[in-house]
Amino acid sequence: MLIDTILTPALFHLHxxxxxxxxVVVIDILRATTTMVVAYENGANTVVPxxxxxxxxxxxxxxxxxxxxxxxxxxxxxxxxxSPQEFTKDIVEGRNIVLSTTNGTKAINACSAAxxxxxxxxxxxxxxxxxxxxxxxxVLLFCAGWKDKFNLEDTVFAxxxxxxxxxxxxxTNDDATRMACSLWNLAKPxxxxxxxxxxxxQRFKSLHIESDLxxxxxxxxxxxxxxx
Amino acid sequence: MLIDTILTPALFHLHxxxxxxxxVVVIDILRATTTMVVAYENGANTVVPxxxxxxxxxxxxxxxxxxxxxxxxxxxxxxxxxSPQEFTKDIVEGRNIVLSTTNGTKAINACSAAxxxxxxxxxxxxxxxxxxxxxxxxVLLFCAGWKDKFNLEDTVFAxxxxxxxxxxxxxTNDDATRMACSLWNLAKPxxxxxxxxxxxxQRFKSLHIESDLxxxxxxxxxxxxxxx
Numbered sequence: 489m490l491i492d493t494i495l496t497p498a499l500f501h502l503h504x505x506x507x508x509x510x511x512v513v514v515i516d517i518l519r520a521t522t523t524m525v526v527a528y529e530n531g532a533n534t535v536v537p538x539x540x541x542x543x544x545x546x547x548x549x550x551x552x553x554x555x556x557x558x559x560x561x562x563x564x565x566x567x568x569x570x571s572p573q574e575f576t577k578d579i580v581e582g583r584n585i586v587l588s589t590t591n592g593t594k595a596i597n598a599c600s601a602a603x604x605x606x607x608x609x610x611x612x613x614x615x616x617x618x619x620x621x622x623x624x625x626x627v628l629l630f631c632a633g634w635k636d637k638f639n640l641e642d643t644v645f646a647x648x649x650x651x652x653x654x655x656x657x658x659x660t661n662d663d664a665t666r667m668a669c670s671l672w673n674l675a676k677p678x679x680x681x682x683x684x685x686x687x688x689x690q691r692f693k694s695l696h697i698e699s700d701l702x703x704x705x706x707x708x709x710x711x712x713x714x715x716x
Numbered sequence: 717m718l719i720d721t722i723l724t725p726a727l728f729h730l731h732x733x734x735x736x737x738x739x740v741v742v743i744d745i746l747r748a749t750t751t752m753v754v755a756y757e758n759g760a761n762t763v764v765p766x767x768x769x770x771x772x773x774x775x776x777x778x779x780x781x782x783x784x785x786x787x788x789x790x791x792x793x794x795x796x797x798x799s800p801q802e803f804t805k806d807i808v809e810g811r812n813i814v815l816s817t818t819n820g821t822k823a824i825n826a827c828s829a830a831x832x833x834x835x836x837x838x839x840x841x842x843x844x845x846x847x848x849x850x851x852x853x854x855v856l857l858f859c860a861g862w863k864d865k866f867n868l869e870d871t872v873f874a875x876x877x878x879x880x881x882x883x884x885x886x887x888t889n890d891d892a893t894r895m896a897c898s899l900w901n902l903a904k905p906x907x908x909x910x911x912x913x914x915x916x917x918q919r920f921k922s923l924h925i926e927s928d929l930x931x932x933x934x935x936x937x938x939x940x941x942x943x944x
Contacts, residue, residue: 495866496727498726498730499724499726499864499866502863636727637727637890637891637892638891640891640895643895661915661918663865663867663868663914663915663916664865664866666868666913666914667895667899670898670902671895671898671899674898674902685894686891687889687890687891
């Protein structure tokens with residue numbers, strides 16, 4: 489089985505061939521796909537990703553909690569933003585939630601034709617790897633990036649996941665996957681330090697949400713996978 | 717001064733703003749921009765990059781040598797392919813040459829509005845860095861990639877060049893540049909070994925042109941820069 493890594497949504501078209509026979513993992517570590525994993529960890533019933541804010545408002549009428557950010561800031565009038573720390577057990581347990589984010593939702597929508605479509609984060613990386621291996625299909629690791637640009641944190645996660653797959657019989661012909669694995673092997677002794685210079689982490693600092701970072705870089709707090 | 721790295725031509729549009737005030741370095745290590753540097757090393761009068769094979773034929777009527785490849789193979793009836801080893805002193809000295817290649821020319825054409833536009837390779841990396849620093853303008857390191865996909869060898873070169881610029885007062889806010897520098901620092905103890913798995917190197921092996929690789933990874937054999 490083959491691994492390909494899509495570094496940004498702007499490169500998705502190069503990998504869309506035969507997608508109906510592939511499994512895809514969408515990666516938006518800071519913060520959409522981490523936040524979705526946290527919501528499920530804390531007992532949410534469902535988390536629906538949507539692209540447009542108006543779509544979220546439609547779900548509110550159905551009793552959903554609505555969550556969303558634009559440029560890293562919570563949308564006015566929404567129940568939550570996109571910080572995983574807002575998705576606590578007392579708020580999300582048993583609830584249906586709709587989440588609208590800048591980059592993650594765009595990537596999720598782009599690959600809607602995939603046979604299996606997941607979102608993942610460091611918080612459930614081992615479970616995700618296990619499921620990909622069991623599915624035994626070619627896999628696309630789809631980094632959401634930032635406004636179509638490459639970013640470090642999504643790519644490092646893709647490398648961490650790819651490395652587990654390579655260690656379990658998957659192969660790759662893809663330079664982006666090889667690069668992601670190299671980055672991961674460089675980053676893993678101290679992931680937070682490696683990412684300290686990343687653009688998105690700098691953006692976090694300017695928004696005073698550094699404490700989210702620690703939440704987003706925690707490993708295997710959830711043993712399930714999230715299919716979307 | 718700021719450094720940005722464009723990982724493939726498919727991401728150029730994200731960096732095209734204000735390009736008339738920037739300097740751009742187009743990178744196609746295997747083999748277009750290396751071959752162009754070798755031609756100048758060996759005394760070529762000029763090397764004109766063109767996208768379409770028909771354009772090359774037009775130049776033949778003006779007395780140019782015509783060189784070109786498609787999918788790594790020399791075009792039938794052309795004087796040379798795209799192997800730097802074909803551009804020897806006895807063939808190219810004092811001659812005008814036109815070169816049509818798959819990926820390099822596409823990138824060169826995309827950034828025609830830049831204030832200064834160069835091509836470079838490991839064979840003139842120090843001279844290129846010196847000129848970029850002297851120009852004292854924001855710089856785009858433009859990897860030609862392979863059919864719009866990311867590749868390792870162009871990115872490692874971008875990292876090597878970016879590292880020299882960072883060491884001389886340039887800065888970056890760009891994750892692609894940070895990643896490229898990380899890759900370069902990982903690769904530099906043994907560049908050939910680092911690239912041995914790269915897709916393009918594998919393609920080289922299948923085309924029996926491994927000896928080109930050694931030529932393409934030689935450092936600072938030329939003290940000039942190539943403006944296009």
